[in-house]
Amino acid sequence: MTMQHRILLRRLFLLPALKPKNPTPTRLLIRQSQLNSRSRPQLPFLSTPLAKNHQFRYLTTERKRWLVYEVYLAFKYTVYFWAIVGFSVIAYWSVQQEWLERKYPTPHEWGFLTRLRFRVAKWGPDRTDWVGVETDWVVIGEYAKNVIERLEDRKIEGAGVEDLMEGGIWIDGIGNSGYDITAKSEPWQRGYYEALMLAAKAAEQLDDHVLDTTRRIVFPASTVIGPSNPNPKPIPAGAETAPREENCERAFEEPEMFYMRILTTRGFSSKQKMDAALAYASWLDFKEVPEAAIRMYDWALSLASENTPPTEMPYDKGSYVLRDNAPTPSKNILDALTALATHKARNGDISSALPILLSILRARRSLPETQPKFSSTSYTQPEPPSNSPWTASNILSTIKRLVAPPAYPPPPPSGDSPPIRDAQERCEEAGLNLYIGEIIYASRAREDGVAWTREAVDLAEEQLHKLGPSPHSSGAKKTCRECLSSGLENWAKMAARLAREEREKEAAPSASSGSTWFGLWGDSKQKREEETIGRWAAEENVVKERTRRAQDVLDELEAPSTPFSSIFSV
Structure with missing residues (x-):
């Protein structure tokens, strides 16, 4: 028998003797735990971690899986969030461009960038979301000039645009002359004309601005620090510091460059050139160059009359007054003569000026009336509109508006025919x-001048009430609104001046007569005079009441057309 078998038998014999008679469950568990602890090796990584020894396992397998899942969720939702933001921005920008295209249409044959920049440039004067209060003409001018450069570039949008002569024509002080654009379509020509006119308008607004070449910032010329401006205006709080004169140059091209580009381009209509000539002449009037302005007005009148035969010329070439027995003048001739007469009146x-304006007024009053759409014999009751907007035609029309691009508007009237008295x-x-009233009032016939001004206010207010909220008469409403506002202002100034002179005349006799004993009788006479309201004082009160009543019409703004309403309108 081996030694191991002997030891095993000895332990078996000793166990009953050592075993207690009635062991309790608690003692049995303690004892088993002690035996197990003796039989199992005590290794550090198998022991239970204790907080006091900082023996924690921070990165377990379950924690790893949880952290990986959380990182995955964070990445996934971050991608979702920025994708939603990006798609929302793209959708908003797309709807905005669609709205701008419908409000400021561009030729479809232009490229994407040219159309985009032209829309933004045309939107600029009407924008209400600029950072400042004033319109940012710097941005408008840069966009318009960039569009012109792209249209004149043969490699971009100017394929088919030719020089008038070999190598072009250079005009001293203005630059290159116009081009030959007869090979381009009418929408292309009209868009090019609108871009040139917009650039000319921006050049007029930036005529008194300079560019700081060191910072590429535009400032008003009155704020430049230098010898030519000894008293510079202060810069608004929070703006950039004022520029130095040695670092400044002209901020934008001169308006003459764009106006002459239109007048010398072959392909523009007579009306387009006439409008450019009138705008240029008005700019020369503003710059106080009457000699150059009158030449430009004559040029505009010749452009307006170039399609009229010499035997049918309706005005006298010496006095520019319309003849009584002459044919009805065209709209272009009426507009050119009105601008010319205004220039003459402005220069004294x-x-x-007065005979020209009176002959124009007589000619306008003799124009044919607007023909009614329905006669009394052929009138048919129109079908009532459908109550439900979800008809098949409305749905198809909406889908067509969403899918198909908006059509470019047809060309405006040429102005070579007589207008209709609409x-x-x-x-x-x-x-x-209004013009005639100002002239007559300035010529010492004050009562007649007030009467003409009052008639102008009545006519403009009447037409505004007749036009109502119709969206198809925005041009007429704008003209009437401007006339009504200016008429009320002129009428108020005329009545106030006449009322003041009336009070001074009434006060002069009472002051010279003096007062009686203790001033009692004089005071009572002055009190009676104050209670009596003069004619022009009453007229002044009438003007105030008319101004208050017409304020609702002047402040009436058309409902802003949102992008969705312009798309889904039926």
């Missing part, structure tokens, strides 16, 4: 009354 030549012409007639 009232004796020449709402627009009546508003122009009110403006003529």
Whole structure:
């Protein structure tokens, strides 16, 4: 028998003797635990971690899996969030561009970037979301100039644009002349004309601005620090510091460059060139260059009359007055003569301006009336509109508006035919009354001047009430609104001045007569005079009441067309 078998037998014999008779369960568990602890090796990584020894296992397998899952969720939701933000921005920008295209249409044959920049440039003067209060003409001018450069570039949008002569024509002080664009389509030509006019308008607004070449920032010329400006205006709080004169140059091209580009381009219509000539002449009037302005007005009148035969010329070439027995003048001739007469009146030549305006007013009042759409014999009751907007035609129309691009508007009237006496012409007639009233009032016939101004206000207000909220008469409403606002202002100034002179005349005799004993009788006479309201004082009160009543019409704004309403309108 081996030694191991002997030891085993000895332990078996000793166990009953050592075993207690009635062992309790608690003692049995303690004893088993002690035996187990003796039989199992005590290794550090198998022991239970104790907080006091900081023996924690922070990164377990379950914790690893949880952290990986949390990182995955964070990454996934971050991607979702930025994807939603990006798609929302793209959707908003797309809807905005669709709305701008419908409000400021661009030729479809232009490239994407050219159309985008042209829309933004045309939207600029009407925007209400600029950072400052004033319109940012720097941005508008840069966009318009970039569009012009792209249209004149043969490699981008100017394929088919040719020089008038070999190598082009250079005009001293202005630059290159116009081009030959007769090979381009009418929408292309019209868009090019609108871009040039917009750039000219921006150049007029930036005529008194300079560019700081060191910082590429535009400032008003009155804020430049230098010898030519000894008293510079202060810079607004929070703006950049004022520029130095040696670091400044002209901020934008001169307006003459764009106006002459239009006048020398072959392919524009007579009306387009006439409008550019009138705008250029008005700019020369603003710059106080009357000699150059009158030449430009003559050029505009010759452009307006180039399609009229010499034997049918309706005005006298010496006095520019419309003849009584002459044919009805065209709209272009009426507009050019009105601008010319206004220029003469502005420069003090009232004796020449007044007969021209009176002959134009007489010609406008003799224009044919607007023909009614339905006669009394052929009138048919129109079908009532459907109560439900979800008809098949409305749905198809909406889908067509969403899918198909908006059509480019047809060309405007050429202006070579006589106008019709519609709402627009009546508003122009009110403006003529206003001009005549100013001239007559300035020529010492004050009562007649007030009467003409009062008639202009009545006519403009009447037309505004007749036009109502119609969206198709925005041009006429704008003209009538401007005429009504200016007429009320002129009427108020005329009545206030006449009322002041009336009060001074009434106060002069009472002051010279003096007062009686203790001033009692004089005070009572002055009190009676104050209670009597003069004629022009009453007129002044009437103007105030008319201004208050017309304020609702002047402040009436058309409902803003949202992008969705322009798309889904039926």
